[in-house]
Amino acid sequence: MINFNLYPNSNLVKKQLQGAKNDNSDNKSTSPAPVKTSIFYLNDIHGKMTNMERIKTVSDIFDKSNKDENTAKLKLASGDIILGENFLSNIVANKFLNWIGVKANAMGNHEMDVVPSKMAELLNNANYKLLAINATVDPKSPMANRIQKSLIEENNGQKFGIIGIAPSDVAERVKLNETVKDIKIDNLETTIQKVQDEVNNLKSQGVNKIILLSHSGLKNDRILAKETDGVDIIIGGHSHDMMKDIKEDVNLFKSKSGEPVVITQAGKDGENVGVLNVEWTQDGVLSKVQNNVINTRKFNRTLPMRSAVESVIGKPELLGSVKYADPEPANRLTSCNPHGCLVADAMRKELGTDISILNSGNIRGHFDIGRIDSRLINDISPFDNKMLIASVSEKELVNAIKVGGKSLLAHNSKPGILIVSGLRYELNDKGELVKLSFVDKDGTERAIDINNPDPNRKFTCAMDDFTAMGGDNYFPADENPKFIIQKFNFDKNKLTCDYIKKLNQPIEIRDDQRIKIVKS
Numbered sequence: 001m002i003n004f005n006l007y008p009n010s011n012l013v014k015k016q017l018q019g020a021k022n023d024n025s026d027n028k029s030t031s032p033a034p035v036k037t038s039i040f041y042l043n044d045i046h047g048k049m050t051n052m053e054r055i056k057t058v059s060d061i062f063d064k065s066n067k068d069e070n071t072a073k074l075k076l077a078s079g080d081i082i083l084g085e086n087f088l089s090n091i092v093a094n095k096f097l098n099w100i101g102v103k104a105n106a107m108g109n110h111e112m113d114v115v116p117s118k119m120a121e122l123l124n125n126a127n128y129k130l131l132a133i134n135a136t137v138d139p140k141s142p143m144a145n146r147i148q149k150s151l152i153e154e155n156n157g158q159k160f161g162i163i164g165i166a167p168s169d170v171a172e173r174v175k176l177n178e179t180v181k182d183i184k185i186d187n188l189e190t191t192i193q194k195v196q197d198e199v200n201n202l203k204s205q206g207v208n209k210i211i212l213l214s215h216s217g218l219k220n221d222r223i224l225a226k227e228t229d230g231v232d233i234i235i236g237g238h239s240h241d242m243m244k245d246i247k248e249d250v251n252l253f254k255s256k257s258g259e260p261v262v263i264t265q266a267g268k269d270g271e272n273v274g275v276l277n278v279e280w281t282q283d284g285v286l287s288k289v290q291n292n293v294i295n296t297r298k299f300n301r302t303l304p305m306r307s308a309v310e311s312v313i314g315k316p317e318l319l320g321s322v323k324y325a326d327p328e329p330a331n332r333l334t335s336c337n338p339h340g341c342l343v344a345d346a347m348r349k350e351l352g353t354d355i356s357i358l359n360s361g362n363i364r365g366h367f368d369i370g371r372i373d374s375r376l377i378n379d380i381s382p383f384d385n386k387m388l389i390a391s392v393s394e395k396e397l398v399n400a401i402k403v404g405g406k407s408l409l410a411h412n413s414k415p416g417i418l419i420v421s422g423l424r425y426e427l428n429d430k431g432e433l434v435k436l437s438f439v440d441k442d443g444t445e446r447a448i449d450i451n452n453p454d455p456n457r458k459f460t461c462a463m464d465d466f467t468a469m470g471g472d473n474y475f476p477a478d479e480n481p482k483f484i485i486q487k488f489n490f491d492k493n494k495l496t497c498d499y500i501k502k503l504n505q506p507i508e509i510r511d512d513q514r515i516k517i518v519k520s
Contacts, residue, residue, distance in 0.1 A: 034279035034287060035158055035209065036071040038062075041276060042102075043215070043237030044268045045093070046110065046364055047083030047382040049309050050375070051270030052096040053301035058273055058294055059100040072156035075101050078237035078265075079108025079166070079215030082122070086384035086491075088313045090114055090122060095312070098127045099305075103153055106164035106213035107132035108237060112179045113383075116142040119179070131164020131213055133194050134186040141182035150198050152207055161202035161210040163231075165191055167238050168216065188220055192227050199230035208284025211235060218243075218265060225253040225261040232286050233276065234263045242267035243274075244293045251291075260286045266293055269364050316373035319497055323506035328366035333416035334407050336515035339366045342507075343381055344421040346499035347462040347492055353389055355422035355438070356462035357400065358492070359415060359472050367509050372500055377493050384491045385464035390483045392461040394453035397423070398436065400474040405431035408517070415472030420514060422459075428520035460485065464492060 040062050045052060059075070082093040097105060105111075105128050111119065120142040123130060133149040150163040170185045186194065199210055212231050214221050217239035225234055236243075243251045243265045251263040266274040272293050279288040310316075329335030340363040348356035365380040404417040408431035417427065424445065426434040436448045438459065468484060470477030500507065 032282045033070070034281060036068065037155075037158070037160075037209075037278050037280070038071055038073050039211070039233070039235070039276040039278070040073070040075040040100075041078070041235045041264060041266065041274045042076075042081070042270070043078040043235070043266055044080040044108070044240055045077075045083075045096075045270040046080055046268065047086075047089050047093050048270045048364060048379055049089065049092055049096075049313075050301060050379050051296055052093070053305040053309060054296040054299045055270055055273055056096070056100055056305045057299040057302055058296060062275060063101075070156070072158050072160070074153065074155060074160065074211075075103060076162065076211065076213055076235055077102050077105040077128075078164075078213040078235045079106040080110040080237060081105055081108070082114060082119075083110045084113050084383040084385065086378075086382075087114075087118055089378065089382065089384070090118070092309050092312050094122045094126055095308070098125075099308070102128045104129045104131050104151055104162050104164065104213060106130075106215045106237065107135060107147060107166040108215040109167050109170045112166075112170060112183065114179065116179055116182050119143060120146055131162065132166040132185070133163055133198055134165050134168070134191040136184045136186070138182045143179075143182060147183075149194075150202065152202065152205065158209065159207045161199070161207040162213060163195060163198050163202075163210065164213040165195065165216055168220070188216070188223070191216070192224060195224065195231065196228050199228065203230060209280050210284075214238075218263070221263050221265075222253065225255065225263060227256065229256040229259075231255065231261055232259075232280070232284070233278070234261065235276075236263055236265040239265070240268035241265045242272060242293060243291065246289050246291050252289075260289075262286065262289050262291070264291055270296055272296060313375075316375040317497070319372045319374060319377070319500045320503060321371050321506045322367050322369050323508060325367045325369055325509040326511050331413060332363055333360050333413040335417075335517065336511055336513065337363055337419060338509045338511045339363060339380065340419040341421065341512070341514060342367070342509055343492055343496050344419045346496040347387070348421040350495040350499055351387065351389055351462040351488075352460075353422075353462045354440070354459040355392075355397075355420065357397075357423075357467065357474075358419040358463070359467055359474065360404070360419050361414070361416045361472065362464075362466075362492075363419070374493075374497055377496050377500075381493055381496070383464070383466065384493070385466040387462065387464055387488045387490060387492060387495065388468055388484050389486045390461045390463060390468060390481070391458045391485055392483060393455045393459075394448050394457045395455040396475065396483070397459070397461075398433065398448070398450050398453040401425055401427075401436065402433050403472075403474050405433055407431065415474070417515065418474065424514045426516040426518050428518050430520045432520070434518060 153160045211233045215237045218241045221236045266272045275292040277290040344358045405427045407413045425436040
């Protein structure tokens with residue numbers, strides 16, 4: 001059983017928090033009672049339904065814990081809970097937020113994967129509010145008046161101001177679609193000013209405990225903490241950082257007026273959730289904080305929750321089994337991932353192309369020894385981007401692989417190295433392309449001159465429309481790329497399921513070194 005109710009005795013935390021003005025906590029006889037609050041938070045679930053089922057178990061334990069009548073409880077999300085174009089999966093994610101009782105969710109880039117009409121339909125059945133103060137919506141869009149700047153949540157006799165922000169780099173993270181045309185997101189500078197204006201507005205209404213749901217990334221959250229005044233807690237997302245405990249100059253900062261600001265974030269893919277226990281003074285200044293990060297894999301998926309999910313998406317189909325699987329890499333974005341390579345092999349084989357490419361950020365799970373069913377495939381690759389065949393030149397391939405190589409030097413590893421089939425390549429630890437070759441269907445390998453790639457030597461290439469349209473910048477942004485030969489109305493998961501069924505035997509998932517990272 002998790003103890004959600006303890007506070008740390010860290011001298012570092014006390015030292016920082018005692019600088020809060022008007023905190024009379026040392027004067028036990030005259031100090032008014034603190035405002036105790038416990039916040040259950042989540043971010044970047046990315047539509048992973050099996051982890052949603054586990055989170056529901058954790059959420060139920062949270063509900064039963066801490067019976068102190070003087071403690072307010074909140075459940076909040078900071079974006080990328082909904083994911084991609086699969087509407088059934090989106091319905092599950094939407095219901096999941098209702099099932100666990102989330103009050104507000106910041107709009108992430110993956111909420112913007114959903115076209116406006118479909119997102120509006122989801123919100124018609126949402127018990128939570130979608131927040132993004134830095135979003136400007138076309139008045140003619142189905143999403144007009146559906147995104148709020150903030151809300152005031154009353155709990156246990158206390159008022160909490162909750163503000164949300166969407167990522168300023170959304171144009172780089174979302175496939176060109178109606179949402180990008182209908183919804184514009186402000187840059188960071190404008191976002192900071194709008195957050196401050198809304199803080200001032202909330203304070204004018206007597207709200208002095210303010211939480212920012214930020215899908216902007218840790219780097220920007222740290223700037224927001226120091227460049228605003230009145231924000232107490234930033235529940236973050238987007239950069240997939242896991243913020244354990246409370247550490248000065250890591251996730252504990254001072255605002256412009258010197259009051260403490262705490263930043264949280266629970267990683268990615270629903271692998272963890274958090275519980276933040278805090279106390280505020282009556283003036284709305286943090287005086288005590290504890291941050292718990294909880295590994296969801298330690299919790300069971302209950303039968304009622306699994307049944308609720310399957311009532312939407314249907315029963316899974318048994319496809320085959322795994323008799324051996326290498327562990328997934330510690331960082332899926334910067335290492336050869338044999339679990340992703342199997343998906344890339346399925347794309348190439350099932351579409352009959354020379355090669356296939358797949359952005360490594362598309363892979364959000366792994367295979368284990370044992371049975372494989374269709375739900376597992378969806379869990380590993382939850383994006384429902386449509387497949388296509390393109391004619392790609394040596395030069396375009398070299399450029400795309402070089403874009404992925406930049407991840408080796410990036411703080412958050414975006415966009416990730418390209419997963420490939422029918423190709424082998426090496427990057428050095430500086431992210432530079434060292435070697436590239438084409439491997440035909442007979443296993444014959446032919447080197448590609450990376451310093452002088454042939455713009456006229458073309459390969460048929462299986463990829464998804466997110467990559468083809470310029471998602472993650474592997475190719476130039478273009479809604480209708482000229483290199484497309486054929487489009488399909490299905491995703492890579494169908495190809496992976498078909499491929500595994502045709503193998504008709506237990507499979508082995510091993511790192512074949514098709515991608516190597518070497519020392520420079």
